[in-house]
Amino acid sequence: PKTSIVILTYNNLEYNKMCIESIRKYTTQGTYEIIVVDNNSTDGTVEWLKEQKDIKLILNNENLGFPKGCNQGIKIAEEENDILLLNNDTIVTPNWLENLKNCLYSNEYIGAVGSVTNSCSNYQTIPVDYSNFDEMIEFAINNNISDETLWEERLRLVGFCMLIKNQVIKKVGILDEIFTPGNFEDDDYCYRIRKAGYRLMLCKDSYIHHFGSVSFGKIPQEYNELLYNN
Secondary structure, three states, X not given: OOEEEEEEEOOOHHHHHHHHHHHHHHOOOOOXXXXXXXXXXXXXXXXXXXXXXXXXXXXXXXXXXXXXXHHHHHHOOOOOOEEEEEOOOEEOOOOHHHHHHHHHOOOOOEEEEEEEEOOOOOOOEOOOOOOOHHHHHHHHHHHOOOOHHHEEEEOOOOOOEEEEOHHHHHXXXXXXXXXXXXXXXXXXXXXXXXXXXOEEEEEEEEEOEEOOOOOHHHOHHHHHHHHHHO
């Protein structure tokens, strides 16, 4: 099946541009659709998104947070598509999605897979040695060679780049909006996927760049309270 790539945006126009342009450049045409849910950006992001002809767009009049926004995107995806939740502060790379798909469909009991990166919790990082965009792409090309020995079963995956089988979404449902505005909804979803009898895999042969916490990082006190409550 094709992949519906669901991205939430809230300001950070330059990150949004880099993310979406990298998808166009490094993902095989005809294998995906881009769905963007904007949470009431005020920095020109909305105007830029409206100009893009290859994006399914939802424009919210208020910031609905991460779980609700993702669910909005999932609901308008083509019916049989897999769902890929992707943070807007990422840059995808050559073979990123193909390698995720290879793992996802290598076994009927694998329900979701995730990429590795340079900046992430849950031991989903690998050592990197690049210092600019071109070096990053070269690093990714050398890393992203499909290799099942680099697939590792996990108890949970961080949702910055998580590909979920269509049948899993249908069985497990969508994200729990009790975690609004965000954090731990991906932990909860991983628990529900495993409870339904599926496995989670980390694909060390799929590397993407992650800038990390460009939206939440600006409000440390509220962020800490949110982490505690969720």
